[in-house]
Amino acid sequence: MTALSIAVALGGPLIGVIGFAMSYDTLSKKAASWGFSEQLAPWFPIGVDASIIVFLALDLYLIRKDTPWPLLRLAAHAMTGATIWFNASSQGEIGDDVVKAASHGVMPFLFVIGVEAARRLFIKKTQLEAGTHTDRIPLQRWILAPVATPRFYRRMRLHNVASYPQMIRREQDLIGYKQWLTRKYNGDLSKASEDERLPMKMAAHGYTVAEALALPERQEREAETRAEEQERRRLDAETRREVARKRAEAERLEADGELEAVRARVEGETGQARAHAKAQVGAAQRAVVLEEQALETAVIAEARAREAEAARREAKEREQKAAADLQTAVLERQAAEKRKEAAEADRVAAAEASAIETAAIAEARKVAAEADRAAAETARAAAETRRAAAEADRRTQEENTRQEVALAQRLAAREAAAEAELRAAEARLAAAEIERSAVETEDAARxxxxxxxxxxxxxxxxxxxxxxxxxxxxxxxxxxxxxxxxxxxxxxxxxxxxxxxxxxxxxxxxxxxxxxxx
Structure with missing residues (x-):
């Protein structure tokens, strides 16, 4: 085999090179006489012979990739026939000198035969490596059994039986089983059960006798396996549903617990905020009441201020009246003094004018003057007393006004404090509402x-x-x-x-x- 391989490896390319050289020499010379130009004539044989090599090589490559395309082989054979024809007819008519024509056409033919032999070997090797090689039915069987062999070939190809001896054993097993069944039922195969007749029925579908007899048991096992698998899936599904239900129940209980805790906390905070708000509202209401009372007090104070103003005006009038009385008293005292002086002058004049006045009359005039002076002193003391009383009333009224202003200021301060506390309570209530809304949002977001x-x-x-x-x-x-x-x-x-x-x-x-x- 080694020697044969060496001989083929050396001889095949040698024949191909010789045939290619002879074809090139013949066709390049003949191409010029066929109308090709001097530049294209040498390329004509290269194109013809190279196409053969390329088509055959591409055919072998596609076979190697398990994607054969028969058109490539047909194209290669067509180009081989063309180059044989061109070489054979290059020396004139083929019928004129058959030997001469054959000598020019035999070398391309030998080259194609060599390539076909290599292709056959390559395909066989590829099929063996890929496990797709199929035995051929011997020619003698076609000759000796021309009726049964086509059915044999059909089953072998339909059911992808690659080995010819294996197909023979299948046929022998089926015939032997049929004979055994016939003997068992004394030639009446109708008495056989459906399972016993399975090998004859299933042979047309590629089953062996053993496979056909084992088919019912295998189907029963597969049915049991399917039933077991279905039952297992059902149990798994029930288990998953139960686990999912329990997990969902646990999550729900946990969520309910968290929700109740948050709700209790938020309700507590909200209740506290509402209590504060109610307290602040109560304080605000009390502040409003106090404000109303303060307004009433302010009205009263204003009335008192008006009364005090009236009293002040009255005191001022009294003071002015007292001053007028005082001035009147002064004037009266001056008048008295003048009258006294006049009386004294009268007395002197009278004493000088008339010496006849008695002591009694002079004494009487003196008493009268003293009485007038005492009356003036009394009027002046009364005026001083009235002025002191008016001043005391004025001071009392100013003190009352100052106390009323201080009370009004304290009421205004309390009102402002109540308003600030109300705003703080409203802010705390809004903050509590925001906190509750935020907690609900956080609960929803988990x-x-x-x-x-x-x-x-x-x-x-x-x-x-x-x-x-x-x-x-x-x-x-x-x-x-x-x-x-x-x-x-x-x-x-x-x-x-x-x-x-x-x-x-x-x-x-x-x-x-x-x-x-x-």
Whole structure:
């Protein structure tokens, strides 16, 4: 085999080269006489012979890739016939000198025979490697059994039986089984059961005797396997449904527990806020009552002020009247003095004019003058008394006015405090509503306790007055730290670790930077 392989490897290419050279020499000379130009005439034999090699090589390549295309082989054979014809007819008419024509056409023919032999060997090797080789039915069987062999060939090809001896054994087994069944039922195969007749029925479908007899048992096993698999899937599905139901029930109970806890906490906070709000509303109502009372008091105070003003005017009038009385008294005293002087002058004049007046008359005039003076003194004392009383009334009225103004100021301060407390209560109530809404949103989002804590710290920061417009990320953190201390976070979230509270503040700042708003 080694020697044969060497001989083929050396001789085949040698024959091909010789045939190609002879064909090239013959056709290149003849092409010029067939109308080809001097430049294209040498390329004519190359195109014809190279096409044969390319078509055959491409055919072998496609066979190797398990995608054969018979048209390539037919094209190669057609070009082989053409080059044989061209070479044979290059020396004139083929019938004029058959030997000469054959000598020019035999070399391309030998080349194609060599290529076909290599192709056959290549295809056989490829089929053996791929496991697709099929034995051929010997020629003697076609000759000796011309009727049965086509049916034999048909079953062999239809059922992809590659081995001819294996197909023979199948036929022998089927014939032997039929003979055994005939002997078992004394030649009446109709008495055989359906399972016993299966090999004859299934032979046309490629089953062997053993495969046909084992078919019912195999189908029963497959049916049992399918039933077991179906039952297993059903049990698995029931188990999964039960597990899913229990898991869903557990999650529901857990969610209900969390919801109840949050609801209790929110209701407590809301109740507390409402209580504070009610207290503040009550305080506001009391403040309103006090305000009304203050208004009434202010009205009373205004009335008293008007009365005091009237009293002041009356006192002033009395004072003016007293001053007038005092002036009158002064004038009266001056008049008295003048009258006294006049009386004295009269007395002197009288004494000088008349010496005849008696001592009694002079004494009487003196008593009268003394009486007038006493009356003037009394009037002046009365005027002083009235002026002192008017001054006391004025001071009393000013003190009353000052007390009324102080009372009005205290009432206004209380009213402002009540208004501020009312606004604080409303703010706390709004904060409680925001907190409740945020908790409900967090429950719907199924946030973790840590995420809830971080969001609560963020809400505390906004409630403390944080404004993030125009602030950088680090500025937001600094502002948050200024507004909310670690102690505030520990107190609100019941956290004992300062490190955890600090991390909550950092995460809250990052959450606010990324757009969180309560």
């Amino acid at each position: 946030l973790t306790p840590r995420e809830r804590a971080v969001r609560k710290v963020a809400r505390m920061t906004f409630a403390a007055g944080l404004t993030v417009d125009g602030l950088a990320a680090e500025d937001v953190h600094h502002e948050l730290c200024d507004l909310i201390s670690i102690a505030d976070v520990q107190r609100e979230l019941a956290v004992s670790s300062t490190d955890t509270a600090s991390k909550y503040r950092q995460e809250a700042a990052a959450l606010i930077v990324h757009g969180y708003r309560p």
